[in-house]
Amino acid sequence: MKLIPVIMSGGVGSRLWPVSREAHPKPFMLLPDGQNLIQKTFRRAAALEGVAEVMTVTNRELFFKTEDEYRLAGGGAVAQSFILEPFGRNTAAAVAVAALQLQEVYGADAQMLILAADHLIKDESAFANAVVKARQLAAEGWLVTFGIRPEYPETGFGYIEADQDTPLAGGFKVNRFVEKPDLETAKQYLAAGNYLWNSGMFCFRVGTLVEQFEAYASDVLGAVRETLSRSRLSEGHRHRAITLDAEAFGEVPDISVDYALMERSQRVATVPCDIGWSDIGSWNAMSELTEADANGNRFDGEVLVHQASNNYVQSHGRLTALVGVENLIVVDTPDAVLVAHKDRAQDVKHIVSQLKRNGHDAHLLHRTVNRPWGTYTTLEEGERFKIKRIVVKPGASLSLQMHHHRSEHWIVVSGMARVVNDEREMLLDTNESTFIRAGHKHRLENPGVIDLVLIEVQSGDYLCEDDIVRFQDIYGRANG
Amino acid sequence: MKLIPVIMSGGVGSRLWPVSREAHPKPFMLLPDGQNLIQKTFRRAAALEGVAEVMTVTNRELFFKTEDEYRLAGGGAVAQSFILEPFGRNTAAAVAVAALQLQEVYGADAQMLILAADHLIKDESAFANAVVKARQLAAEGWLVTFGIRPEYPETGFGYIEADQDTPLAGGFKVNRFVEKPDLETAKQYLAAGNYLWNSGMFCFRVGTLVEQFEAYASDVLGAVRETLSRSRLSEGHRHRAITLDAEAFGEVPDISVDYALMERSQRVATVPCDIGWSDIGSWNAMSELTEADANGNRFDGEVLVHQASNNYVQSHGRLTALVGVENLIVVDTPDAVLVAHKDRAQDVKHIVSQLKRNGHDAHLLHRTVNRPWGTYTTLEEGERFKIKRIVVKPGASLSLQMHHHRSEHWIVVSGMARVVNDEREMLLDTNESTFIRAGHKHRLENPGVIDLVLIEVQSGDYLCEDDIVRFQDIYGRANG
Missing domain, CATH: 3.90.550.10 (Spore Coat Polysaccharide Biosynthesis Protein SpsA; Chain A)
Incomplete structure (x- = not known):
């Protein structure tokens, strides 16, 4: 059967x-x-x-x-x-x-x-x-x-x-x-x-x-x-x-x-x-997957401690220091930090409800966003600029697209890119760059067999994701 | 007198x-x-x-x-x-x-x-x-x-x-x-x-x-x-x-x-x-400069709370959530987070001692580093690339320098730059970019009256600060 x-x-x-x-x-x-x-x-x-x-x-x-x-x-x-x-x-x-x-x-x-x-x-x-x-x-x-x-x-x-x-x-x-x-x-x-x-x-x-x-x-x-x-x-x-x-x-x-x-x-x-x-139903259940030290602390990440016990910390990429605290859950991500008492681990869901009510993105997205072709991570935003790290999977391709209000600089830091930029088509090798002027049609593709990693620096007066006109998309996504 | x-x-x-x-x-x-x-x-x-x-x-x-x-x-x-x-x-x-x-x-x-x-x-x-x-x-x-x-x-x-x-x-x-x-x-x-x-x-x-x-x-x-x-x-x-x-x-x-x-x-x-x-001798003294809400919480930054009281949070640019905790000090910076009990605020210095003993940079530097000509902030580092935001003060100039192992892409996102790149000298306006090949002498200067902000993407096999040869420096800094 x-x-x-x-x-x-x-x-x-x-x-x-x-x-x-x-x-x-x-x-x-x-x-x-x-x-x-x-x-x-x-x-x-x-x-x-x-x-x-x-x-x-x-x-x-x-x-x-x-x-x-x-x-x-x-x-x-x-x-x-x-x-x-x-x-x-x-x-x-x-x-x-x-x-x-x-x-x-x-x-x-x-x-x-x-x-x-x-x-x-x-x-x-x-x-x-x-x-x-x-x-x-x-x-x-x-x-x-x-x-x-x-x-x-x-x-x-x-x-x-x-x-x-x-x-x-x-x-x-x-x-x-x-x-x-x-x-x-x-x-x-x-x-x-x-x-x-x-x-x-x-x-x-x-x-x-x-x-x-x-x-x-x-x-x-x-x-x-x-x-x-x-x-x-x-x-x-x-x-x-x-x-x-x-x-x-x-x-x-x-x-x-x-x-x-x-x-x-x-x-x-x-x-x-x-x-x-x-069922890994809370941070307490998650914490048990990490071994405790002599003070009952469980750390997944770089943590310094002065007289703290029975805490759980998950933090990748940032240092956490605990001083004189116990029975805490500390979870650090690129855009949000949680500090909760272990006895109240179930109540973390109330924070998510608040975020939803406030229309805050942090219940929805991480800084790294998945797309059919790979991922992008917003590294930094400021007045008139936004910087992303874009990873394109081998063989994958972004849609042929155009932005009205922003120019984009692309710098390949790993792998190889095939780029359509207005009338031209070119291959960009690691350490090479190109500049996509606002109003120019462009497409980014990874023709290679390893991940293509590039840094995109956007500049312009309006840098939101909705400034995009898609002409062709192999993943069947319509515009908008 | x-x-x-x-x-x-x-x-x-x-x-x-x-x-x-x-x-x-x-x-x-x-x-x-x-x-x-x-x-x-x-x-x-x-x-x-x-x-x-x-x-x-x-x-x-x-x-x-x-x-x-x-x-x-x-x-x-x-x-x-x-x-x-x-x-x-x-x-x-x-x-x-x-x-x-x-x-x-x-x-x-x-x-x-x-x-x-x-x-x-x-x-x-x-x-x-x-x-x-x-x-x-x-x-x-x-x-x-x-x-x-x-x-x-x-x-x-x-x-x-x-x-x-x-x-x-x-x-x-x-x-x-x-x-x-x-x-x-x-x-x-x-x-x-x-x-x-x-x-x-x-x-x-x-x-x-x-x-x-x-x-x-x-x-x-x-x-x-x-x-x-x-x-x-x-x-x-x-x-x-x-x-x-x-x-x-x-x-x-x-x-x-x-x-x-x-x-x-x-x-x-x-x-x-x-x-x-x-004398603002501890985070407790600092917290008193921020007004308390009805639950005794003092927040300098974006904080969400579920049943938490008498806490102090300082966090710029990242969301902090507190669940069921009290009498905590939470201080968040781009590279380190402190969670301390208020009664132990004096003991934060022991964390600094530990960092020094371990030779960890986090007691010494922030991600943003001051220089005579302005500041630089490391936004992201990865294999073969490093991204910095560089701010050059009006009239200021970096030294004429050269790197053996890294190329640099510069993209002006605000202000105007005067750039020496090998044999050429040029003005780069907002939204323009240039590429400095490894081994080429270069200099960056702000000839304008507002801050010059640029994004530098470094790529190469070796990206440490000590790969620099300085030829001329108006601040009298020797090489190294």
């Missing part, structure tokens, strides 16, 4: 601001080991037995960025498909879209494995074993959850009560789902032994899932069918992408798969697991 | 790191009102009655920077002189050098007023009144201290015990100086009423001071005479600078004027003052 891991890459991770941002969310954050969660998740999924393809449900703005990560994770060996959402619409919608798609391509007997893009699983072989058990139960017609055996009385997760009187091969029938408990209740759950953390990972036979949706959440299924019928499919070699129609998708009920289906169905099972799972 | 304010600009202010650094010490720090202490001190000094000139004793590395500040403070109206130290040698040496110099130029009856460059005085007219009283006592042959009436039992200052049985016109004879007391003793001093904070400001008749040095610290005076005889004098219109001979100056005893003289002399008086004095 075919297995299709479905990576759900939806959330922003606003409790991990300022590193996690809307345009660079939690799955893309670098961990102390130099990898990110989405690469780890992809590799873990692709390594399972019997994988037909890896499907990803994500925001359409993250499509190119996600593809890049999979490429870096060695993704060429496995077929990939993408469901591209115009906006997040909760998990029932995402799971139902995936199910209908997979039923069409692989038939009702195929199995889907729902994974979160932003969870960490340390014991990958235990995970693979749990998947084997879950597939067996799914084949028998169960909707299978992965229940994490609790290590402490966590109050931030929902729990699954396993029905110990109904053992199944490799798991149990589920008695009920319970909401996040208070501490006292969580302690009782821990003592009882048959309560498990709800990890949000699932395994389904596609046909069973569609049937159960039909039975318990037919409104979701109907709206998703309508959305798919109006959506755009693009197909390539071992690659499929469906861009969901925004208007129809906006009509899908905004509900989680837990509420819509799992808590209602009578066919729910759980596979209890010890797989070293963490 | 002539009055010569002598501004002592010696200390680094390591408790105000990371804003205060060796090459940009406390007197140059911007206060929330947009001014700095050295400008305030200069203006306050120059505004006094009967000022013949303003003398400044400072490190020779800070000469141009200090002159720039005085120019901005409208310094053209008053004659200036500078004593340039090769290194700090405590206050007895600095005061004695000033005294001997002033005796030579103005004679024994001239009066000198010793001021610290890094103290804040809020009530300038009360200060001017106190100076009038002090001059009267100085004329009678007293060594006059300014005693600040204590507002609370401070344990960080030395105290002066006024002899209330010996009132003088405008002050008292001093009974004794006392070291920093413990809290209990400080409370007794406050209650007693005749104990005053030792502000480190003094007023002397030059001849009296030299006599007293002769009597109590003739070793200091002798070594300073020797230093002056070997030092270099440069004179211009209403301008005099003496560069002290390093070898001779190193032989002067390392002792404060308080120990060497004031605590020994029988001719010491004090003028009690209420002048709104603060």
Whole structure:
């Protein structure tokens, strides 16, 4: 039987601001080991037995960025498909879209494995074993959850009560789902032994899932069918992408798969697991990935300390000094610094809400912005000038474009550029430069096999991103 | 009688790191009102009655920077002189050098007023009144201290015990100086009423001071005479600078004027003052210059808060977010962030010691470095490239120079540049650029009347400051 891991890459991770941002969310954050969660998740999924393809449900703005990560994770060996959402619409919608798609391509007997893009699983072989058990139960017609055996009385997760009187091969029938408990209740759950953390990972036979949706959440299924019928499919070699129609998708009920289906169905099972799972739900969870020193300090970056203990600092490129403080989280990024008490790590999300309310960019973007062709980083802005570092991927090309109000100086510091500047076309080698006058059509391209790095100095009276006229764009972007 | 304010600009202010650094010490720090202490001190000094000139004793590395500040403070109206130290040698040496110099130029009856460059005085007219009283006592042959009436039992200052049985016109004879007391003793001093904070400001008749040095610290005076005889004098219109001979100056005893003289002399008086004095001795003192909000937070910069109180943040250009923290000092600069508990503000100096021990630049320099001709700021460094913003003052010129290993691209973003590039000389207007090949002699000059701002992109295999050969330099700097 075919297995299709479905990576759900939806959330922003606003409790991990300022590193996690809307345009660079939690799955893309670098961990102390130099990898990110989405690469780890992809590799873990692709390594399972019997994988037909890896499907990803994500925001359409993250499509190119996600593809890049999979490429870096060695993704060429496995077929990939993408469901591209115009906006997040909760998990029932995402799971139902995936199910209908997979039923069409692989038939009702195929199995889907729902994974979160932003969870960490340390014991990958235990995970693979749990998947084997879950597939067996799914084949028998169960909707299978992965229940994490609790290590402490966590109050931030929902729990699954396993029905110990109904053992199944490799798991149990589920008695009920319970909401996040208070501490006292969580302690009782821990003592009882048959309560498990709800990890949000699932395994389904596609046909069973569609049937159960039909039975318990037919409104979701109907709206998703309508959305798919109006959506755009693009197909390539071992690659499929469906861009969901925004208007129809906006009509899908905004509900989680837990509420819509799992808590209602009578066919729910759980596979209890010890797989070293963490949802990296806050800076406290993140801090545990860095080893503590003798004073309980965990530092990812250059930190100097005078009588400070039990702090976590993440700072790349800038020095941090701590004097006489304890139990703090300090996270430093090029445009924002967070200082939070460890006991209040959950409240970081309130800062993100404030930024959104104020219309502040810092919830949305980093100084480095991803584009289909590479990245740009604004190094400095001042009156009448702006300086960017532009990295163009091998073979990639920016659109043929023109600016009315700004001139641009380009200096190649690494790699080779092919430049169209007005009527001329030229190759610029490392250490060479050119000047694009305002009003001149131009295009930048990397014809080489290594990254092209160039410094762009813009000068002019108006330097905003919206002063651009695009004439041709290989990524299908319209002007504006 | 002539009055010569002598501004002592010696200390680094390591408790105000990371804003205060060796090459940009406390007197140059911007206060929330947009001014700095050295400008305030200069203006306050120059505004006094009967000022013949303003003398400044400072490190020779800070000469141009200090002159720039005085120019901005409208310094053209008053004659200036500078004593340039090769290194700090405590206050007895600095005061004695000033005294001997002033005796030579103005004679024994001239009066000198010793001021610290890094103290804040809020009530300038009360200060001017106190100076009038002090001059009267100085004329009678007293060594006059300014005693600040204590507002609370401070344990960080030395105290002066006024002899209330010996009132003088405008002050008292001093009974004794006392070291920093413990809290209990400080409370007794406050209650007693005749104990005053030792502000480190003094007023002397030059001849009296030299006599007293002769009597109590003739070793200091002798070594300073020797230093002056070997030092270099440069004179211009209403301008005099003496560069002290390093070898001779190193032989002067390392002792404060308080120990060497004031605590020994029988001719010491004090003028009690209420002048709104603060030595801005720590980030706590600095924070009080910014108004508190309803939660006791004082913010100089863009700050977002979720349930945080009694914190101080200084951050220019970057967003700071505080979550659930209290009584913290957060100071953010382009290359370093400080997070300290308010009760431990004094301990910030230990971070500076650590930086020095580790040979880390962050105790010494900011990203923006002052030069006689203007400033440069390193915006970004990477493999094979470095980007600087260079500001050249009107009329100023960099040396004619050459680099072996790097090419430089210059782009003018504001103002006008005169450039020598190998055999050619040209004018570059705003938005124009040029390219200096490695091995080519070049010179950059600002022929205009506004600042020249340019972006320099260096590329090459070796980009350190020591790859420079200087051919001609109007500031007399040798190569290296």
